[in-house]
Amino acid sequence: MGLPVSERVARRKKILVLYHSQSGTMARLAHCFAQGAAREEEVAVSLKQAREAGLDDLLGCDAIAVGSPEYFGTMAGMIKDFFDRTFEAARDKTVGLPFVLFVCAGNDGRGALAQMERLAAGYKWRKVQEHARVVGPPTAQDCAAMEELGQTLAAGLAFGIF
Ligand SMILES: Cc1cc2nc3c(=O)[nH]c(=O)nc-3n(C[C@H](O)[C@H](O)[C@H](O)COP(=O)(O)O)c2cc1C
Numbered sequence: 445m446g447l448p449v450s451e452r453v454a455r456r457k458k459i460l461v462l463y464h465s466q467s468g469t470m471a472r473l474a475h476c477f478a479q480g481a482a483r484e485e486e487v488a489v490s491l492k493q494a495r496e497a498g499l500d501d502l503l504g505c506d507a508i509a510v511g512s513p514e515y516f517g518t519m520a521g522m523i524k525d526f527f528d529r530t531f532e533a534a535r536d537k538t539v540g541l542p543f544v545l546f547v548c549a550g551n552d553g554r555g556a557l558a559q560m561e562r563l564a565a566g567y568k569w570r571k572v573q574e575h576a577r578v579v580g581p582p583t584a585q586d587c588a589a590m591e592e593l594g595q596t597l598a599a600g601l602a603f604g605i606f
Pocket of ligand 1: 464465466467468469470471513514515516517518548549550551552553580
C-alpha cells in the first residue's frame with residue numbers, strides 16, 4: 445500500500461517550466477513540455493511565463509526547464525529579465541539545481557541556447573538532459589519530443605536520479 449495522499453502531496457517535487465512567447469510558438473512547446481512532465485504523478489508542474497514568475501518560483505522548485513525563442517541571436521528579453529531579477533538572491537540557494545533548456549527559432553537558435561547555458565553556469569545549475577532546439581514551425585514530432593523531454597525530467601526527479 446502506498447503513502448496516504450496527504451503525505452504524497454507534501455513530498456511532491458516541483459518542476460518550474462518557465463517560458464516566454466511573443467507569437468505563440470514557445471507557448472505551444474512549453475505546454476507540451478509541461479504536459480509530458482505532468483504524466484509523472486509524483487511531481488508537481490508549474491508552468492509560468494517569465495514575466496509573471498519571480499524569486500519564490502525559483503527558490504520553490506526542485507528542477508527548472510527554461511523555454512525561450514531566439515530573438516536577435518540570443519534569448520528573449522523577458523527570460524533575461526527573469527534572471528536579472530533573481531540572480532543576486534538566488535545564486536547561492538540554487539546551486540546544483542537540475543535544469544534543461546529548450547529553444548525555438550526561425551532558422552538557428554544556437555545563440556539563445558549558448559547564452560542561456562552561460563547564465564545557468566553562473567547559477568551553477570546542473571545540466572541533466574540534452575537541450576532541445578526547434579527550428580521553424582513545430583511539427584507533431586517536435587511536440588512529442590518536448591513531451592518526452594518533460595516526462596524524462598519528471599521521472600528523473602521522482603526516482604531521485606536528478
Ligand atoms: C524580433 C525577432 C527576432 C528574431 N530573431 C531571430 C534570430 O536571431 N534567429 C532565429 O533563428 N530566429 C529569430 N526570430 C524568429 C523566432 O525565433 C521564431 O519565430 C520563434 O518561433 C518565435 O517564437 P514565439 O512565437 O514563441 O515568439 C526572431 C523573431 C523575432 C520576432
